[in-house]
Amino acid sequence: MHSLTPSGLHLKSITRKTPSHPGLGPTHQGRFFIQCISRYDSSSSTAATRTTYGHVGKTRHEWQSTCAILAGKVISQQQNAAGEDIISASAAVNGHPTLDLVPTQRKPLSIADLSPAPMHGSHIRVAYQGVPGAYSESAAGKAYPNCEAIPCDQFEVAFHAVELWIADRAVLPVENSLGGSIHRNYDLLLRHNLHIVGEVQLPVHHCLLSLPGVGKDCLTRVISHPQALAQCEHTLTKMGLHLAREAFDDTAGAAEHIAVNNLRDTAAIASARAAELYGMQVLADGIQDDSGNVTRFVMLAREPVIPRTDRPFKTSIVFAHDEGTSMLFKVLSAFAFRNISLTKIESRPHRNRPIRLVEDGDVGMAKHRFEYMFYVDFEASMAEARAQNALAEVQEFTSFLRVLGSYPMDMTPWTPSSSPSPSQGD
Numbered sequence: 305m306h307s308l309t310p311s312g313l314h315l316k317s318i319t320r321k322t323p324s325h326p327g328l329g330p331t332h333q334g335r336f337f338i339q340c341i342s343r344y345d346s347s348s349s350t351a352a353t354r355t356t357y358g359h360v361g362k363t364r365h366e367w368q369s370t371c372a373i374l375a376g377k378v379i380s381q382q383q384n385a386a387g388e389d390i391i392s393a394s395a396a397v398n399g400h401p402t403l404d405l406v407p408t409q410r411k412p413l414s415i416a417d418l419s420p421a422p423m424h425g426s427h428i429r430v431a432y433q434g435v436p437g438a439y440s441e442s443a444a445g446k447a448y449p450n451c452e453a454i455p456c457d458q459f460e461v462a463f464h465a466v467e468l469w470i471a472d473r474a475v476l477p478v479e480n481s482l483g484g485s486i487h488r489n490y491d492l493l494l495r496h497n498l499h500i501v502g503e504v505q506l507p508v509h510h511c512l513l514s515l516p517g518v519g520k521d522c523l524t525r526v527i528s529h530p531q532a533l534a535q536c537e538h539t540l541t542k543m544g545l546h547l548a549r550e551a552f553d554d555t556a557g558a559a560e561h562i563a564v565n566n567l568r569d570t571a572a573i574a575s576a577r578a579a580e581l582y583g584m585q586v587l588a589d590g591i592q593d594d595s596g597n598v599t600r601f602v603m604l605a606r607e608p609v610i611p612r613t614d615r616p617f618k619t620s621i622v623f624a625h626d627e628g629t630s631m632l633f634k635v636l637s638a639f640a641f642r643n644i645s646l647t648k649i650e651s652r653p654h655r656n657r658p659i660r661l662v663e664d665g666d667v668g669m670a671k672h673r674f675e676y677m678f679y680v681d682f683e684a685s686m687a688e689a690r691a692q693n694a695l696a697e698v699q700e701f702t703s704f705l706r707v708l709g710s711y712p713m714d715m716t717p718w719t720p721s722s723s724p725s726p727s728q729g730d
């Protein structure tokens with residue numbers, strides 16, 4: 305178990321005012337929720353969150369709050385520049401006013417904006433997507449015991465937190481044994497220049513949560529992270545729960561949303577720790593479709609780790625090609641001939657050129673072909689000659705090749721979760 309202590313920050317591009325709810329305690333009630341502070345501490349099970357207000361002051365917490373606002377501004381600026389959705393932070397969320405984080409004028413960052421936190425202390429700061437109680441927070445704690453976990457409302461904010469020196473690491477999910485790849489993070493890995501410095505595999509044990517006293521009969525819908533909904537789909541049906549399913553940013557955020565808004569017809573799929581944090585009851589425990597439900601997370605840093613050969617390493621690469629799919633066969637054989645095992649292959653649309661027009665010589669007609677970026681993980685360290693030789697060969701067949709990281713493999717054994725056990729509230 306882990307605790308939240310008032311020594312971190314919650315990075316958000318939009319802040320919201322949370323209405324009062326008796327189950328949440330004074331820190332959540334009717335305030336501008338600028339920052340939620342959490343430290344992952346594997347030795348304790350107590351939890352406390354703390355909020356601060358929209359001013360910049362002299363204390364460390366206030367300084368950190370400034371960082372959160374800064375991160376929000378940077379993201380807003382980038383989104384404006386890219387012509388993507390503009391986040392209007394001055395808009396109301398759930399009828400409540402939010403802070404204006406959208407700058408009216410672009411102001412370049414100064415060196416002062418980017419300087420690391422004073423009094424950093426001995427705790428490594430780890431950014432994750434979600435709110436306290438999310439699985440990503442547990443993954444951060446598994447990867448870096450006693451770290452200071454920094455909740456971020458979007459994956460991209462976690463990338464920015466590391467780039468801006470607000471966090472030392474980001475821990476992000478990339479694939480789940482039931483739900484498959486988390487594509488957004490593959491795309492972000494390519495857009496940003498952070499390095500993969502490690503991986504952790506986390507057994508994911510889902511619970512069905514409702515407000516205290518609310519039974520299954522009262523429920524009409526279930527909300528959670530899309531991956532969590534997918535991981536529990538069959539079990540919910542087998543339990544006779546034909547509920548409308550709605551996606552939410554993260555599992556723990558879904559539990560918090562129900563608690564804050566007193567939603568008596570809605571259940572959340574989230575962790576037992578989220579139930580504890582947000583005062584929810586556990587209606588059923590272990591509702592994932594397979595007991596071996598595991599999510600793989602990668603750790604990201606500004607600097608790569610130096611590859612070694614004294615322990616098992618994995619290397620992640622991404623590449624693109626200019627002609628034909630036969631290139632893929634050649635690339636894969638570069639690894640096969642050297643007895644290098646591949647552990648993962650993923651294809652994503654080519655960002656700059658998703659479709660290409662090609663002449664079909666046989667029929668004399670032009671046709672459209674989809675273009676891809678390929679992500680490959682293989683079991684070897686970049687310090688090994690066979691990995692270097694394989695990549696030298698891969699480079700010959702590809703138009704673009706980037707090593708995302710060469711890092712120690714997670715070798716920790718894990719035990720499957722138990723099968724569903726309905727508990728209180730039936």
Ligand SMILES: O=C(O)C(=O)C[C@]1(C(=O)O)C=C[C@@H](O)C=C1
Nearest residue numbers: 438439440477529531554555599
């Ligand atoms: O929502 C959370 O709690 C998360 O940490 C995100 C996430 C994911 O993105 O896959 C992580 C692990 C589980 O597989 C479900 C959800």
